[in-house]
Amino acid sequence: xxxxxxxxxxxxxxxxxxxxxxxxxxxxxxxxxxxxxxxxxxxxxxxxxxxxxxxxxxxxxxxxxxxxxxxxxxxxxxxxxxxxxxxxxxxxxxxxxxxxxxxxxxxxxxxxxxxxxxxxxxxxxxxxxxxxxxxxxxxxxxxxxxxxxxxxxxxxxxxxxxxxxxxxxxxxxxxxxxxxxxxxxxxxxxxxxxxxxxxxxxxxxxxxxxxxxxxxxxxxxxxxxxxxxxxxxxxxxxxxxxxxxxxxxxxxxxxxxxxxxxxxxxxxxxxxxxxxxxxxxxxxxxxxxxxxxxxxxxxxxxxxxxxxxxxxxxxxxxxxxxxxxxxxxxxxxxxxxxxxxxxxxxxxxxxxxxxxxxxxxxxxxxxxxxxxxxxxxxxxxxxxxxxxxxxxxxxxxxxxxxxxxxxxxxxxxxxxxxxxxxxxxxxxxxxxxxxxxxxxxxxxxxxxxxxxxxxxxxxxxxxxxxxxxxxxxxxxxxxxxxxxxxxxxxxxxxxxxxxxxxxxxxxxxxxxxxxxxxxxxxxxxxxxxxxxxxxxxxxxxxxxxxxxxxxxxxxxxxxxxxxxxxxxxxxxxxxxxxxxxxxxxxxxxxxxxxxxxxxxxxxxxxxxxxxxxxxxxxxxxxxxxxxxxxxxxxxxxxxxxxxxxxxxxxxxxxxxxxxxxxxxxxxxxxxxxxxxxxxxxxxxxxxxxxxxxxxxxxxxxxxxxxxxxxxxxxxxxxxxxxxxxxxxxxxxxx
Amino acid sequence: xxxxxxxxxxxxxxxxxxxxxxxxxxxxxxxxxxxxxxxxxxxxxxxxxxxxxxxxxxxxxxxxxxxxxxxxxxxxxxxxxxxxxxxxxxxxxxxxxxxxxxxxxxxxxxxxxxxxxxxxxxxxxxxxxxxxxxxxxxxxxxxxxxxxxxx
Numbered sequence: 001x002x003x004x005x006x007x008x009x010x011x012x013x014x015x016x017x018x019x020x021x022x023x024x025x026x027x028x029x030x031x032x033x034x035x036x037x038x039x040x041x042x043x044x045x046x047x048x049x050x051x052x053x054x055x056x057x058x059x060x061x062x063x064x065x066x067x068x069x070x071x072x073x074x075x076x077x078x079x080x081x082x083x084x085x086x087x088x089x090x091x092x093x094x095x096x097x098x099x100x101x102x103x104x105x106x107x108x109x110x111x112x113x114x115x116x117x118x119x120x121x122x123x124x125x126x127x128x129x130x131x132x133x134x135x136x137x138x139x140x141x142x143x144x145x146x147x148x149x150x151x152x153x154x155x156x157x158x159x160x161x162x163x164x165x166x167x168x169x170x171x172x173x174x175x176x177x178x179x180x181x182x183x184x185x186x187x188x189x190x191x192x193x194x195x196x197x198x199x200x201x202x203x204x205x206x207x208x209x210x211x212x213x214x215x216x217x218x219x220x221x222x223x224x225x226x227x228x229x230x231x232x233x234x235x236x237x238x239x240x241x242x243x244x245x246x247x248x249x250x251x252x253x254x255x256x257x258x259x260x261x262x263x264x265x266x267x268x269x270x271x272x273x274x275x276x277x278x279x280x281x282x283x284x285x286x287x288x289x290x291x292x293x294x295x296x297x298x299x300x301x302x303x304x305x306x307x308x309x310x311x312x313x314x315x316x317x318x319x320x321x322x323x324x325x326x327x328x329x330x331x332x333x334x335x336x337x338x339x340x341x342x343x344x345x346x347x348x349x350x351x352x353x354x355x356x357x358x359x360x361x362x363x364x365x366x367x368x369x370x371x372x373x374x375x376x377x378x379x380x381x382x383x384x385x386x387x388x389x390x391x392x393x394x395x396x397x398x399x400x401x402x403x404x405x406x407x408x409x410x411x412x413x414x415x416x417x418x419x420x421x422x423x424x425x426x427x428x429x430x431x432x433x434x435x436x437x438x439x440x441x442x443x444x445x446x447x448x449x450x451x452x453x454x455x456x457x458x459x460x461x462x463x464x465x466x467x468x469x470x471x472x473x474x475x476x477x478x479x480x481x482x483x484x485x486x487x488x489x490x491x492x493x494x495x496x497x498x499x500x501x502x503x504x505x506x507x508x509x510x511x512x513x514x515x516x517x518x519x520x521x522x523x524x525x526x527x528x529x530x531x532x533x534x535x536x537x538x539x540x541x542x543x544x545x546x547x548x549x550x551x552x553x554x555x556x557x558x559x560x561x562x563x564x565x566x567x568x569x570x571x572x573x574x575x576x577x578x579x580x581x582x583x584x585x586x587x588x589x590x591x592x593x594x595x596x597x598x599x600x601x602x603x604x605x606x607x608x609x610x611x612x613x614x615x616x617x618x619x620x621x622x623x624x625x626x627x628x629x630x631x632x633x634x635x636x637x638x639x640x641x642x643x644x645x646x647x648x649x650x651x652x653x654x655x656x657x658x659x660x661x662x663x664x665x666x667x668x669x670x671x672x673x674x675x676x677x678x679x680x681x682x683x684x685x686x687x688x689x690x691x692x693x694x695x696x697x698x699x700x701x702x703x704x705x706x707x708x709x710x711x712x713x714x715x716x717x718x719x720x721x722x723x724x725x726x727x728x729x730x731x732x733x734x
Numbered sequence: 735x736x737x738x739x740x741x742x743x744x745x746x747x748x749x750x751x752x753x754x755x756x757x758x759x760x761x762x763x764x765x766x767x768x769x770x771x772x773x774x775x776x777x778x779x780x781x782x783x784x785x786x787x788x789x790x791x792x793x794x795x796x797x798x799x800x801x802x803x804x805x806x807x808x809x810x811x812x813x814x815x816x817x818x819x820x821x822x823x824x825x826x827x828x829x830x831x832x833x834x835x836x837x838x839x840x841x842x843x844x845x846x847x848x849x850x851x852x853x854x855x856x857x858x859x860x861x862x863x864x865x866x867x868x869x870x871x872x873x874x875x876x877x878x879x880x881x882x883x884x885x
Binding site for chain 2: 031032034035036067068070216217218219220221222224225226257258259260295296298299300301312313314315316317318319333374375376377378382383384414417418448450452456461464465468472474627667669670
């Protein structure tokens with residue numbers, strides 16, 4: 001069948017679907033959706049629809065990018081705009097089917113927004129929300145809108161039109177078009193794509209290869225996974241165009257094994273292409289032949305480097321080699337080879353479809369078009385975004401990303417994964433493009449953006465990235481193998497409290513050395529995280545080395561927590577006047593079995609509120625501070641208890657105590673916080689009358705609660721004798 | 735071993751660069767790469783066992799010892815690290831009593847640490863066999879392990 005016929009058919013099927021008399025339900029089932037429970041939602045939809053006897057079309061779509069709100073379900077009723085619902089659970093979807101599909105109540109309280117011309121009262125338009133408004137979607141154009149396993153839906157939305165256009169041009173004209181668009185490699189280095197193709201085109205030889213690099217190894221990056229899972233054909237079409245321009249006959253997709261769903265969807269897509277004459281011999285009757293094979297990675301970060309990747313395809317150890325010769329001259333099997341990243345290929349298909357000028361109208365002078373970023377970390381709206389090059393960093397973090405979670409302070413954005421660097425608060429106005437980020441010491445990289453807040457230690461972050469690079473170093477060249485190890489040794493020393501004066505300078509010197517002498521990109525970029533954290537957070541390093549403290553409270557050896565409670569507990573309990581059993585440690589006293597005994601004994605010997613107040617004081621001091629619920633929760637609980645004990649309490653205090661207690665119980669990382677809050681909750685339930693009596697009588701009815709409690713994490717007697725540096729670190733007195 | 739691997743190896747006869755896919759398929763079939771399998775592959779591809787071990791040990795994916803019935807992978811990528819992935823790994827280590835790379839004595843679980851699954855927006859992430867679990871907590875990790883233990 002000629003392609004025009006296929007397209008006509010695809011469009012009429014798509015139109016019929018759009019004007020279907022049946023309600024349609026779209027469920028986002030990319031990996032992020034699945035991790036949040038999309039498959040359970042899908043099952044619930046099937047069940048509920050058949051229970052109610054409703055006929056509806058269910059489509060599994062990819063990822064629209066709002067990962068923070070997964071699982072996402074869109075419902076389209078005939079003649080109504082499409083409504084997108086977030087955070088859908090099996091219970092919510094059953095309710096939605098009843099309320100909206102059966103009863104026609106669109107439930108604005110559950111909706112994120114509408115998609116389409118018309119709107120519905122009380123529901124904002126999705127693409128006008130701050131999270132979408134600054135975005136321009138080119139490579140993600142179809143993500144979340146079409147079924148990636150249906151080639152016809154892709155064709156109906158302009159798919160393979162770029163290929164048809166390209167095949168009507170000469171290969172040189174295609175290269176010229178890509179050059180005119182200003183597209184630069186999206187894998188990280190930013191080399192002009194058209195130029196790269198030209199080198200390969202001009203290389204002599206009949207046998208040429210083309211590779212799609214889908215070995216997205218940067219931790220914190222998932223753009224390529226989402227793209228491959230959500231709009232597979234956009235990438236494959238780009239590869240066909242590239243192959244035609246270069247004169248390649250065999251293509252490979254090198255995809256990491258950690259992305260099984262992407263591999264599954266690629267396999268489906270390749271079969272469909274063959275079926276429609278888009279793969280194999282004489283593609284669309286043009287005389288152009290091209291085959292694509294999938295190669296699964298085997299878990300080596302360095303294989304994202306092009307020469308290592310080719311070695312891996314050849315079945316060897318994935319170790320890079322020196323360039324030149326560049327792959328364009330001698331690549332896979334020593335033949336001219338062109339490698340581009342997933343996102344680059346998806347942009348190519350859009351450029352050929354809509355034209356170079358249109359593409360170049362986005363972005364800045366030197367960085368044209370758009371870039372996808374994977375937002376992760378301590379940010380409200382984590383997910384996948386695509387923005388024009390040159391957008392200020394702050395717009396990404398605060399507008400699209402919705403700012404930092406939990407009223408914390410922004411500390412830095414880490415771009416480019418382990419190869420990148422950090423961008424502190426004073427660079428929030430920095431336009432994000434290749435040049436500006438490089439100047440700031442970081443890189444655009446493949447597009448991971450990890451946002452960290454005040455609770456992250458930058459020295460520890462540098463140590464983390466260096467440990468990653470050191471682990472993944474292939475070991476071929478000395479600067480990378482030995483140099484990263486040496487840098488890591490120093491960083492480990494600093495985070496363990498053994499830092500020495502001069503370490504910062506040693507780090508800088510080593511980092512420069514590794515950067516300038518390593519064989520491949522892995523070693524050359526590995527020191528970026530150290531250099532930028534020193535550049536922007538030097539005082540944190542100094543604090544670790546000279547002040548022996550970790551300001552963020554992350555590096556355990558440097559956190560001011562030296563509990564001697566094992567020794568002091570019996571003493572303190574007696575001091576405070578309570579004989580609550582013979583417990584030797586607070587932890588033991590707070591274990592599940594003993595809580596009941598403590599409450600019992602407290603009731604008979606004194607005042608429950610006072611015992612809880614006492615134990616909470618100990619707990620607040622003993623909290624190691626690593627997790628927020630325990631650290632801050634116990635402080636807040638203690639404040640409320642002090643109010644009640646001193647006669648400033650109200651019934652609202654009790655409600656707050658229950659609320660905070662439950663939060664601490666549910667979210668604390670270890671049993672300590674959980675047990676402490678359970679003790680509080682137990683007494684609030686079993687002895688509520690005592691609490692109420694304190695409130696009613698403006699203080700303790702038995703006059704017990706008046707005594708202020710003083711509790712030290714270090715035995716007060718010891719600390720009085722010893723010098724403070726070994727002693728008192730946290731003191732709480734009321 | 736020869737009979738068992740023949741159908742797995744056959745499609746790769748005469749193919750260039752077949753070693754890594756062959757290793758992957760064999761591992762999929764047996765669960766790991768025992769010495770006899772390596773020797774079979776060496777004969778089939780006309781390579782020395784040395785060469786094959788050289789390649790196989792380079793990649794994190796390949797295992798040379800029998801694996802547990804379930805593989806628990808805890809992500810230690812940067813997003814998961816920032817969101818407390820280390821504590822998830824600590825919990826799993828404690829619950830199973832093994833370190834990453836280890837297998838429990840009853841061959842029920844193997845534990846691995848992985849650099850990134852690309853589900854960073856739902857960090858911290860844990861993967862049991864092929865199912866990805868997002869927004870993990872230590873309690874949820876324990877619960878998942880218990881559920882797989884019961885099966």
